[in-house]
Amino acid sequence: MHIDLTGKTALVSASTAGIGLATAIGLADAGATVILNGRSSDAIERARAAVLARVPGAQLRGVAADLATAEGAAALLNAEPHVDILVNNAGTYGPQDFFEIDDATWEHFFQLNVMSGVRLARHYLKGMLERDWGRVVFISSESGLNIPADMIHYGMTKTAQLAISRGLAKVAAGSGVTVNAVLPGPTLSEGVRAMLEGAAKEADTSVEQAATDFVRTHRPSSILRRAASVDEVANMIVYVCSPQASATTGAALRVDGGVVDTIA
Template identity: 70%
Template sequence: MQIDLTGKTALVTASTAGIGLAIAIGLARSGATVIVNGRKQDTVEGAIADVVREVPGATVRGVAADVGGAEGCDAIVAAEPAVDILVNNAGIYGPRDFYELSDEDWTRIFDVNVMSGVRLARAYTAAMAANGWGRVVFISSESALNTPEDMIHYGFSKTAQLAVSRGLAKRLSGTGVTVNAVLPGPTLSDGLREMLREDAQKAGLSIEEAAAEFVKAHRPSSILQRAATVEEVAHMVVYVCSPQASATTGAALRVDGGVVDTIA
């Protein structure tokens, strides 16, 4: 399948590393003009360099802004007032006990993981609809369907993304704009690599081997029995953003290695 996004402009939030950077590279490789985003100017510039190194000749711009607040979202829209593809990748996570989280913690998680996508979709999708073409993707998680007891806050936010993406797809019915959610499972991102590094060294394992052991221990329902790569997640996202995915909308598309034990 040859995906051609020439002439399309794509914004990927939180795309200076990990899954977000892999998505940015994948979209650039398909011909899209890519806007990378991060909170700091130096990391944004580094991501631009990473994309160009992987895709020589790519057209890449960047906006440094914190999408976890309305001000940061407004700054992105002011800098880049029109996009054809919006990938809402920004998110924060980490194990925290339910009783340790304050109201402020819950509000911050909701702002970053949910409201960032709401604000940017509200800003961009009306023009997409007027143009008769657009793609919106929310990067959710298998935790949206399988809430972890040590990350209830994270699972709740990812479930909320599914509700927003499904409802927005209905709202944009018949416009040529598709809205979908992609649900990664355990993924060998920079964060997981760092978390596993010390234990891997002690056990004499590679990071990939340590990640596989982690998946078997903490996600025993995994059919894949290893962590996905960031590129494997990005492949699904690039497809959903493509013209070939024109009949896929309102969907929750799992790249979880079969962790969620359901055939639906």
């Protein structure tokens, strides 16, 4: 299958590292012009260099904006008012005892993980519908289905993304615009690597092995029995953004290694 996104413009929020950066690389490799987003110009420049190292000649632009705020979203929309593909990847996570999570933390998780995507979709989806072609993808998580007891605030936001993406797919019914959610499972991103470095050092093992041990201990239903790579997750995202995925909409597409124990 050859995915050709030549002539399309794609925005990937929080695309300076992890799944977002891998997705930006995949979309650029398919020929799309990619808008990189991060909170600082330095981070965007590092991401630009990383994309060009994998895809020489890639067509790239960048906008520094903090999407945890309405002002940051407005700045991004003002700088880039039109896109054909929107990948809502911005988000934060981290384990915390439910009784220790204060209101400010709940609000921050909701603003960044949920409202960033709402604000961008509210703007860009209109143009996609007018042009009768577009792709909107929310990066949810298997934690939106299997709510972790130590990350209830995170799981809540990921479930919310599923509801929003399904509802927006219905808004776009009958058009050439699709809206979907992709649900990664444990993924060896930079953030997860940093989280596991201490455990790896303590066990005198590699971060990769520590990730495998984490999956087998804390996600025992995993069929893959290891963490996915960011490229493995990005492959699904790029496909959903492609013309070939024209009949896939309103879907929750799992790249979770079988963690969610269901056949549906």
